[in-house]
Amino acid sequence: MQHCGICSVLAELFRRIMCINRRGSGDTYNPDSGDDDSGRGVVTIKHTEDHGIVIHVVDPVAPTTRNRKLSDSDWLLLETLDKRCQRPLYTRRFLTMHKRRRKKLTTRLLTLEPALLDDIQHGQVQCVLDRVWQWPFNAFTLDTVTGGRSLPVLCVHLFHWYGLLDHFNLDVVRVWKLFTLVEEGYHSTNPYHNSIHATDVTQAMHCFLQEDKIQKHLTPLEIMSSLIAAVTHDLDHPGVNQPFLIATSNHLAALYENTSVLENHHWRSAIGCLLESRVAEQLGPSKCELEHQISSLILATDITRQQEFLTRFKRYLDQSLLDMHRVNDRHFILQIALKCADISNPCRPWDVSRKWSQKVCEEFFRQGDYERQLNLPVTSLCDRQTTSVPKIQAGFFRFVVSPLFEEWHRFLGTKLSHLMMKHLRGNQGKWEAMVEKELAEETHTEVSDADVLDEEVECNSEEEAQDFVTGSVEMLIPNLPSHQATAASTDDKYIRKIGRRHSVPLSVPRPPPFAQTIIRRESLPVGDSKSKRSSPTSNLTLETRPEHKEHGSSLSLVSSCSGSGLQHSSGRRSKQENRPVSTENLLPEPSIASITTSVEASRLSSVLHGASSSVSRSVLAPSTLGPARFLTRQQTFPPLQQYVRIRYMSTTAEMANCSEPLTGIGSYSNSSTSSHVDFVSNVPSRRASEAMADSQSSPESTGGCKNGCGTPTGRPRALQHNNRTSVEQLFQCTSGCSVESDRDTSLRFMCKKEQTDQTELLRDKGSNGSKTCDTTLLQQITSGKVMTSDDYGKENVDPRNSGSDVDQDINISGSKNSILRRNSHQGLVQRRGSAPVGLLSRSDDNSGPTTFPLRGEGDRFLRRGSVPIDITRQSRRCSHFNRFYTKNMPIERVEFRV
Numbered sequence: 090m091q092h093c094g095i096c097s098v099l100a101e102l103f104r105r106i107m108c109i110n111r112r113g114s115g116d117t118y119n120p121d122s123g124d125d126d127s128g129r130g131v132v133t134i135k136h137t138e139d140h141g142i143v144i145h146v147v148d149p150v151a152p153t154t155r156n157r158k159l160s161d162s163d164w165l166l167l168e169t170l171d172k173r174c175q176r177p178l179y180t181r182r183f184l185t186m187h188k189r190r191r192k193k194l195t196t197r198l199l200t201l202e203p204a205l206l207d208d209i210q211h212g213q214v215q216c217v218l219d220r221v222w223q224w225p226f227n228a229f230t231l232d233t234v235t236g237g238r239s240l241p242v243l244c245v246h247l248f249h250w251y252g253l254l255d256h257f258n259l260d261v262v263r264v265w266k267l268f269t270l271v272e273e274g275y276h277s278t279n280p281y282h283n284s285i286h287a288t289d290v291t292q293a294m295h296c297f298l299q300e301d302k303i304q305k306h307l308t309p310l311e312i313m314s315s316l317i318a319a320v321t322h323d324l325d326h327p328g329v330n331q332p333f334l335i336a337t338s339n340h341l342a343a344l345y346e347n348t349s350v351l352e353n354h355h356w357r358s359a360i361g362c363l364l365e366s367r368v369a370e371q372l373g374p375s376k377c378e379l380e381h382q383i384s385s386l387i388l389a390t391d392i393t394r395q396q397e398f399l400t401r402f403k404r405y406l407d408q409s410l411l412d413m414h415r416v417n418d419r420h421f422i423l424q425i426a427l428k429c430a431d432i433s434n435p436c437r438p439w440d441v442s443r444k445w446s447q448k449v450c451e452e453f454f455r456q457g458d459y460e461r462q463l464n465l466p467v468t469s470l471c472d473r474q475t476t477s478v479p480k481i482q483a484g485f486f487r488f489v490v491s492p493l494f495e496e497w498h499r500f501l502g503t504k505l506s507h508l509m510m511k512h513l514r515g516n517q518g519k520w521e522a523m524v525e526k527e528l529a530e531e532t533h534t535e536v537s538d539a540d541v542l543d544e545e546v547e548c549n550s551e552e553e554a555q556d557f558v559t560g561s562v563e564m565l566i567p568n569l570p571s572h573q574a575t576a577a578s579t580d581d582k583y584i585r586k587i588g589r590r591h592s593v594p595l596s597v598p599r600p601p602p603f604a605q606t607i608i609r610r611e612s613l614p615v616g617d618s619k620s621k622r623s624s625p626t627s628n629l630t631l632e633t634r635p636e637h638k639e640h641g642s643s644l645s646l647v648s649s650c651s652g653s654g655l656q657h658s659s660g661r662r663s664k665q666e667n668r669p670v671s672t673e674n675l676l677p678e679p680s681i682a683s684i685t686t687s688v689e690a691s692r693l694s695s696v697l698h699g700a701s702s703s704v705s706r707s708v709l710a711p712s713t714l715g716p717a718r719f720l721t722r723q724q725t726f727p728p729l730q731q732y733v734r735i736r737y738m739s740t741t742a743e744m745a746n747c748s749e750p751l752t753g754i755g756s757y758s759n760s761s762t763s764s765h766v767d768f769v770s771n772v773p774s775r776r777a778s779e780a781m782a783d784s785q786s787s788p789e790s791t792g793g794c795k796n797g798c799g800t801p802t803g804r805p806r807a808l809q810h811n812n813r814t815s816v817e818q819l820f821q822c823t824s825g826c827s828v829e830s831d832r833d834t835s836l837r838f839m840c841k842k843e844q845t846d847q848t849e850l851l852r853d854k855g856s857n858g859s860k861t862c863d864t865t866l867l868q869q870i871t872s873g874k875v876m877t878s879d880d881y882g883k884e885n886v887d888p889r890n891s892g893s894d895v896d897q898d899i900n901i902s903g904s905k906n907s908i909l910r911r912n913s914h915q916g917l918v919q920r921r922g923s924a925p926v927g928l929l930s931r932s933d934d935n936s937g938p939t940t941f942p943l944r945g946e947g948d949r950f951l952r953r954g955s956v957p958i959d960i961t962r963q964s965r966r967c968s969h970f971n972r973f974y975t976k977n978m979p980i981e982r983v984e985f986r987v
């Protein structure tokens with residue numbers, strides 16, 4: 090059969106139409122492959138000699154082939170669609186989150202042409218819905234055949250099926266509207282947390298509701314709550330996790346005080362849809378109860394509460410305490426059911442399960458990419474350069490899904506639960522086999538490093554070597570209950586192998602403590618595949634450090650707030666019995682989580698809260714807790730006092746001890762002085778704008794220095810850069826001007842006047858042979874290594890900072906341009922990609938409950954723009970700083986109240 094011109098055009102057009110229908114989300118579709126890579130069926134398009142087109146749609150669920158020849162009306166429709174299909178379809182346009190679903194599905198156009206619509210959809214939709222009670226369900230297929238409308242289609246079907254429409258006398262149009270709103274509330278641009286995930290979870294919930302033990306006890310209201318909670322449980326999910334929202338000062342984190350941020354948002358959004366669709370007003374007296382149940386069910390899906398629920402569930406089962414006649418017990422089971430449904434993708438048949446795994450990991454990796462672009466520490470398990478899908482999956486299946494589903498299976502004990510466990514174990518075996526394979530390949534390629542390995546192993550004790558590998562297991566599930574961790578660490582060869590992946594690369598000799606931290610902070614060159622594989626990014630190397638093990642228990646509190654997952658070694662796990670298992674902690678972040686010793690912790694604690702911060706003690710912990718515990722709670726502070734944000738900027742406590750003549754004068758006492766990055770809206774937030782206006786209009790900021798250089802003093806200065814706002818901290822120069830300093834790059838920022846004065850002064854001293862002459866400084870000034878304040882301003886409008894390396898979709902204000910950098914030809918140490926954040930120590934205490942502890946005359950802030958690659962140079966100058974830095978840094982942008 091030959092392609093004539095017109096048929097080729099038509100075929101392409103049809104492919105596009107099919108693509109849009111299936112995806113409805115701007116996803117890519119390879120028109121050449123002819124198949125549907127989502128596993129939802131295969132579409133082939135052929136033309137006939139009489140310029141007709143035959144469409145073959147093969148549905149894997151119901152293997153039927155549908156042939157269709159174009160009718161006259163199809164030709165008309167094609168003409169219409171052709172005009173609408175002008176834009177390129179394969180550009181993978183990235184919609185920013187708040188624009189999540191601007192475009193209308195083209196499917197809707199097809200409603201103009203029922204014949205075509207029927208042919209594409211109807212029979213198959215019915216076919217899929219007929220099997221919706223079965224566990225081997227493929228939400229992707231339903232989404233395909235419904236043209237991207239799987240969510241409302243499924244939910245209306247279930248409402249009808251359960252008789253909820255009749256029971257509550259609901260208007261079906263309003264119900265349709267409700268679920269349409271819900272569907273639109275999901276971000277179609279999220280690889281995982283999109284409406285198909287909601288469909289999947291709802292279908293799983295539906296299966297659980299069918300179980301005998303549950304079904305016969307449920308009231309219509311409970312069924313309705315369960316379905317609505319299931320379908321809305323991730324509503325408006327931004328595709329990043331809670332720690333990310335906190336780190337980027339997202340308004341949601343502030344709104345929900347860093348506690349179950351997403352879940353709180355999900356259930357409130359759900360109520361919003363109920364109101365907007367006007368379904369709520371049809372519920373009468375049931376409305377309040379419905380809302381209450383929905384909120385409680387959705388809040389239970391906070392994965393950081395997994396251990397809490399699991400422990401309770403186990404106890405109920407052990408002691409046979411559950412009585413489904415009791416409302417509370419039923420509600421608890423519904424909570425567990427929803428939690429199981431939420432992470433049930435590992436229990437689906439392999440083809441479907443694998444697809445979910447890939448999607449969720451892609452979303453993790455995207456977050457890692459964002460973090461990289463934002464110069465945030467890249468969360469280990471979000472780092473596509475250092476981990477892999479099989480490794481993430483093997484850990485997740487083993488430590489998160491299995492414990493819950495084993496109990497769920499104990500409770501149900503039915504055909505369904507057997508089937509789920511069978512899939513779970515089978516799928517887990519497959520991922521583990523892949524991990525084995527990956528490791529074998531790595532071992533093969535690393536064989537040339539054997540000598541180095543020998544050396545490395547030799548210089549460590551056996552116990553250390555064991556910890557070396559097992560510590561990484563805990564990185565996967567940092568809050569792993571101790572008995573599991575121990576079992577895993579001692580018995581499981583496979584896990585030990587996984588652990589090896591996250592350790593210091595074989596090719597890198599084990600560095601001394603200081604050097605370790607350098608490795609931790611630096612990413613190995615991307616281009617080097619070996620380095621890439623074994624890239625010892627972030628926290629990983631710290632796993633091996635003995636002190637890291639010693640205080641693991643004191644860090645467990647971080648888990649729910651930072652969600653970053655602390656990395657514990659296996660060493661002292663016995664004290665950590667009740668550490669919650671947390672998927673959030675699958676995504677460890679190498680920040681505060683890496684603080685391990687009480688010395689480190691108290692240092693940082695004194696930075697954050699003041700050495701004797703009564704606030705910390707009163708708010709956070711009983712007096713028995715050490716400083717590390719104060720630290721661990723910093724991101725879940727109760728909202729007792731003034732809201733303060735420490736900007737994501739570089740500082741360190743011990744820098745203040747250096748003898749440089751820099752005095753921090755910045756005030757962080759007001760959140761408006763902070764750059765606020767609104768990740769979702771992609772624009773500088775109101776706070777940042779306010780900060781700028783504030784600083785510009787402030788008498789303090791307009792006063793200028795006493796040298797008359799015009800540099801504002803006394804307050805942070807807001808810098809405008811290409812519509813982005815960042816607020817930078819200014820420091821006083823020796824002559825009273827506001828200057829910036831970047832100690833790590835040996836940069837000092839002087840006003841021009843000071844520069845001139847200093848040069849003259851130093852020259853004088855030098856010519857007099859004075860011993861106090863700072864010849865280094867003189868050299869720096871004369872060689873241009875000291876930047877003037879004006880230079881600094883220029884740096885911040887350097888187009889390179891906002892150029893192509895900034896993802897068009899992630900124009901986070903101030904994230905890049907807040908970091909100073911200069912070209913190497915300018916004689917400056919080059920800016921390092923992962924700009925760390927930190928804050929300096931303060932020498933004074935602040936016990937005032939409403940005063941931010943960092944504020945005060947004695948505070949010292951040193952802005953640290955970047956970590957120089959050759960940090961050893963600084964270690965000579967200020968090694969204690971480096972030690973502190975490497976253990977405690979970077980400190981995430983922290984939001985807390987004092």
Ligand SMILES: Nc1ncnc2c1ncn2[C@@H]1O[C@@H]2COP(=O)(O)O[C@H]2[C@H]1O
Pocket residue numbers: 323390392431432434435445446449450481482485672
């Ligand atoms: N297959 C998977 N692999 C890793 N993490 C998962 C997987 N499935 C679900 N999750 C995580 O578990 C979380 C459960 O709640 P969420 O759906 O909000 O977000 C989910 C993901 O972060």
Ligand SMILES: [Zn+2]
Pocket residue numbers: 286290322323431
């Ligand atoms: Zn979910």
